[in-house]
Amino acid sequence: SYVLTQPPSVSVPPGQTARIACGGDNIGSKSVHWYQQKPGQAPVLVVYDDIDRPSGIPERFSGSNSGNMATLTISGVEAGDEAAYYCQLWDRSSDHWVFGGGTTLTVL
Amino acid sequence: EVQLVESGGVAVQPGGSLRLSCATSGFTFDDYTMYWVRQAPGKGLEWVSLISWDGSNTYYADSVKGRFTVSRDNNRNSLNLQMTNLRTEDTARYFCARGFSSSIGGSITHWGQGTLVTVSS
Numbered sequence: 001s002y003v004l005t006q007p008p009s010v011s012v013p014p015g016q017t018a019r020i021a022c023g024g025d026n027i028g029s030k031s032v033h034w035y036q037q038k039p040g041q042a043p044v045l046v047v048y049d050d051i052d053r054p055s056g057i058p059e060r061f062s063g064s065n066s067g068n069m070a071t072l073t074i075s076g077v078e079a080g081d082e083a084a085y086y087c088q089l090w091d092r093s094s095d096h097w098v099f100g101g102g103t104t105l106t107v108l
Numbered sequence: 109e110v111q112l113v114e115s116g117g118v119a120v121q122p123g124g125s126l127r128l129s130c131a132t133s134g135f136t137f138d139d140y141t142m143y144w145v146r147q148a149p150g151k152g153l154e155w156v157s158l159i160s161w162d163g164s165n166t167y168y169a170d171s172v173k174g175r176f177t178v179s180r181d182n183n184r185n186s187l188n189l190q191m192t193n194l195r196t197e198d199t200a201r202y203f204c205a206r207g208f209s210s211s212i213g214g215s216i217t218h219w220g221q222g223t224l225v226t227v228s229s
Contacts, residue, residue: 001170033215035153042203042219043153054217086153090213095167097143097155 002091004100011106018077020103022070022087030089032070034063037102038083046085047072079107110134110218112204117223124194128223130187130204137185138162141207143216144178144189146200146225156202157189161210172198194227201225 005023012018022032032050035043045054047063050070060075074081087100116128128144144156157168157178166178177190187204201222208214 031213035216037153042221043216044219045215045217048208048215048217084152088153088155088215092213096169097158097167099153099155102152 001094001096002089002098004087004089004098006085006087006100006103008101009104009106011108012077013108014078015076018074018081018105020072020074020085020087020105022072022100023068024070024089024098025068027068027070027089028066030065030091032063032065033088034061034072035086035088036081036083037086043086074105077105077107081105082107110206112206112218112220114202114204114220114223117202117225119226119228120194121229122194122196122227124227125190125192126194126225128189128191128202128204128225130220132185132187132204132206135206137180138182139210141210141212141214142178142180142187143205143207144187145203145205145216145219146198147203147222148197148200151200154200158207158212159187160212165212167212191225194225196227199225199227 034047037043050065084102111133113131143158159178175193179188203222204220205216206218
């Protein structure tokens, strides 16, 4: 089955740029979605279809997807961005939804 | 306002059965694909199942296939998950979630707060 690989953790100082990677075989040919989850809360969609932002999500959040890597980029990181971030896609070949293992973002 | 409220989570012994429900409001229920996603304590998100807008197509994670059954009642705007032959590894918070549209491959735009299922002897 299709596997999405994320680094367990990413740390950045406030105001800097955080990049969270999501690796998968030819992932660039699929639509990737990203979710933010803070402790004790339900996930929140922050990027869908590789690059689009739902209403209410700051422009600081952006996405890209090419080749074997999708990336969530958070510019001007703030303390409130500390959370776990998950990539996700629909694998048509197996008719399965797939989540990455999640990346914990720490703002130093 | 879109609302998803799960219920039915309790403690159950291995081998037991449980039925989770999700009451929805604030949107036209039969316009959307619906999902169940779970999260074991301290772990990541795991997709469990999805059901198409009209209930004609259902999909399951390999870990639950043959044991869990998803269904929906479009007249009552509700989603259900029948869980049988429960295992300790099914212990998790189960989230009901709404898709972006009737498309199966789209993102999840709204989540409930989840209901906790504990499988333990």
